[in-house]
Amino acid sequence: MSGASVCCIREPVVIGPRRIVCLTEEPTEVLYALGEQDRIVGISGFTVRPPRARKEKPRVSAFTSAKIDAILALQPDMAIGFSDIQADIAQALIRAGVEVWISNHRSVAGILDYIRRLGALVGAGDAAGLYAHRAAAHVDAVRAAAAALPRHPRVYFEEWDDPIITGIQWVAELLRIAGGVDVFPELATQPLAKNRILADAGEVVRRDPQIIFGSWCGKRFRPEQVAARPGWDMLGAVRARQVFEIKSPIILQPGPAALFDGLDALHAHIRAWAPRDD
Structure with missing residues (x-):
């Protein structure tokens, strides 16, 4: 038609994987924080952050095991996923043709870098950079407050x-x-x-x-059991009743939870x- 123009409507380009299974908690928390939760099709059964994830996504894995058939479906x-402990799960999925990313970071700096890398993977590098910056700023603020403590x-x-x-x-950091x-x-x-096992509990004394x-991953921490160990009743922490649980979801997963809620609890x-004065 003379004088007519044809407009081409292009679909938005989706960068990175569209259907992600999160074998541990931290990728779920990061992707939700970046607004990329629609990419997630399955999560770890240990996931509690954000709470809505457990309502919206099927739970298909633990930490050392996974429902491979359910994942493939x-x-x-x-x-x-995360760490060498998930190597067998990763191998099974790779053999089935699934691309797998197993991170193995172990430090606070590694957690911040993980946020940035995961964001870049899904085309949300700018948002991830801002999120990592906010986490780093929170860490610095707590560090400064802690430095001012009298003891x-x-x-x-x-x-x-x-x-x-x-x-x-x-955790030590x-x-x-x-x-x-x-x-x-x-x-x-x-x-x-295995290299952090205490062969001699008396060394704590x-x-x-x-x-x-x-923080006993997967079960409740029992201060009374700790206090009942031979010789531990003489510990300053036990005598002063300074024995506390830090919930594992906020400290034992190497993601944002540790840098915010975990650090704050400590x-x-x-x-x-x-x-x-004791």
């Missing part, structure tokens, strides 16, 4: 009770940022849990922490301890 174009307690963090396993690197002094700094840099934090207890 979702027709994912990528699965995202800094010796702190023991327990990740598991049988065998006794001390805290992983990002957050302890220091929150104002505490990690009593097992030499173990914190060990990436594998010798280092005499003034605060004990526990700092709140340390800040409350600092003015004490």
